[in-house]
Amino acid sequence: MSKASRGPRQAVRRGPWSTEEDAKLMNHVAKHGVGRWGDIPRLAGIERGGKSCRLRWLNYLRPDLKRAALSQEEEDLIIRLHSIIGNSWSLIAACLPGRTDNGVKNFWNASIKHKLRRRGIDPDTHEPVADDNGSRNGDVLPSHLAAGGDPCSHGALPLPDSISRYADTDPLQLQHGVALVQPVVSSSSTVGSNPSSSGCDAGEQWNNRADSGSRLFELTESSITTTTTTTTESATTNHLPSPVQAVGAAPRVP
DNA sequence: AATTTGACCAACCGCCTTGCT
């Protein structure tokens, strides 16, 4: 980014986007592609912050978004992935073509969490919840979702290799899975940003987006074992067909 | 009919990493 290119801050609107704002953003992205979000409000004539534009595009305007409700298979996969990698919503969303991290997160908080609790399962640990008497409460996960179960059974979507390889790990060791996942950061920087900062092809770029299901992420070997730092494994399943890295802020450890 | 509850969704916030100067 160039500091010289940074223009004066504009007044920003807040709250729900109007159709006019959506149209402006869509037009701008169609012409110039994404990237340089900080400049987009000024160039597109939108009284919003760059972050707001980015969020609106990622979570609502992108043409490859799935608007339909999540299927049972997708729900099962989310539960399974969450039991392994925790609240790494962007990683989970990367396994669900057309879904956003925000959407997955919302669905988890609004729906799956409650469903698991009703089944007597702690949504954070994926372990059965003990009641006041110390006994297990309620049913456990459906067999195809229970620890060690095969997520591919019952029609559930398969796990990416990079995650499924850890699926047999003791869930208690994985309950803070977020701490075990360290996206590999490369010099190509962040997903979705424009590496060349000019001549961006929005369509091509977004074909590589995580939520189109093509983002590659890697679980570092060291994140599971000890200090080994060299071995990484690329996810090359049907859900992650092309090598694009999931990068950005490393998962925060509580 | 009015109120409550739950599900779902959109958006904002704060923090972190990255890249540039």
Next chain:
DNA sequence: AAGCAAGGCGGTTGGTCAAAT
């Protein structure tokens, strides 16, 4: 090396709507 801004991410909040009471 330090400072700054952009971009990315997870957490959280607030609004809407439909079903239940």
